[in-house]
Amino acid sequence: MGTVSLVRPARAAAGGWLCAPVPLGRIAVFRTLVYLFVVADLVYFTPWVRAHATVPAELYRPLLVARVLHLPAPTPALVHAVFWALLGAALVAATGRWPRALGWTVFVLYAEWMLVAMSYGKVDHDRLGLLVALAALPTVGRARFGSAEPSAAGGWALRVTQLAVVATYFLAAWAKLRFGGIGWLTGATMTRAVLRRGTWLGGLLAGVPGLLTVSQFGIVAFELASPAVFLVRERVRYLVVAGFYLFHALVFATVTIAFAPHLVAMASFLPVERAVSRLLGCHTDSSR
Incomplete structure (x- = not known):
């Protein structure tokens, strides 16, 4: 009995963190953002x-x-x-109509779109968070803009998206070290990126001896440390997420890589409904 009494609270705490309720208004805004993206x-x-559609069939290498x-x-x-079914x-x-039926439809069609996109030799790792969001959002059901009603289902949908966002960073670092080894850190990875698609800022940084090599150590350290975002308080977490966005802004400013779907999924960390309410001059509806 003593063992059971210890295990059950632990499970409840884990479930509470994974399904921590969020306002349905947050889900409504995040859902619209995702579908418009x-x-x-x-x-x-x-x-x-x-x-x-017109690429020779012999070049097709389907993913697992x-x-x-x-x-x-x-x-x-x-x-x-x-294309046309997914677009419609x-x-x-994005309007919030038929959230389950249309949500699952969008997920299935977008997953197929990504399989068509990535089965020709190149797989982009910035899609994981978005795909998880598309799979999780239909489980929430209806959510109205401005609603302050707490939703555990909505909390779960955002949490698994957050986990996918962080996994994108952590697994990217793991892949660098697994396939590139120490050579990824000490080699000319960033230098090649700047030479191939760099901006004037990238060229400026490349002119500083050793700076791009140091940046490679910094990138891997940042990616490996990304799970720490879950260990800090909410206000600090917003600052950490702002740092994530700043990191991607610097990447785009130097080598023009945007990670757009990842940036959209990362909004799952933010109280996006507050920003929309302030923008529109609305008040939260606590009656729903």
């Missing part, structure tokens, strides 16, 4: 995926998920059907 991704960030599910190779009919579903889902 899907639209922007289709027409602005990854329009090149549509070109895979596609192989396990026995998904068909991309064809013009499949790619264009997914995401636009409607």
Whole structure:
């Protein structure tokens, strides 16, 4: 009995952290942000995926998920059907209508869109958080803008998205050390990036002896330390997340890599409903 009494509180505490309630208004804003990004991704960030409709079949190398599910190779009919269906579903889902049905539809279609995109030799690791958000949001159900009603389901959806965001950093560092070893830290990785796609700022930094090599140590240290964001108080956590955004701003300013879907998923850490309320001059609706 003593063992049971110790285990149950531990499980409750873990469940409480994983499902810590958040206002449904936060879910409504985050959900709209995510679905509008899907639209922007289709027409602005990854329009090149549509070109895979006409890529020779022998270049297709399906990812593990596609192989396990026995998904068909991309064809013009499949790619264009997914594009238009996803575009329409995401636009409607952004309004909050039919959150479960449209939410699952957007997740399935976007996952297929990503499989089409990444099955030709290049896999972007900045999509993990967004894909987890798309999978988790339909489980919440209805959420109205301005609602202060606490939701454990909403807390879970945001928490698993946060975990995916942090996993993106931590696993990126693990991959660097696993495949690149110490050579990734001491080599010319950042120098090559600056030479290939750098900006004037990147060129300026490259002119300082040893600075880019030091930055490589800093990047890996930052990625390995990223789980610490869960160990600090809420106000400090907002500052840490602001530091994450600043890191990506510097990356874009030097080598023009944006990590846009990751930045959207990272908003799961923030009280986005407060920003929208202040922007619109609205008050939180505590009656819902």
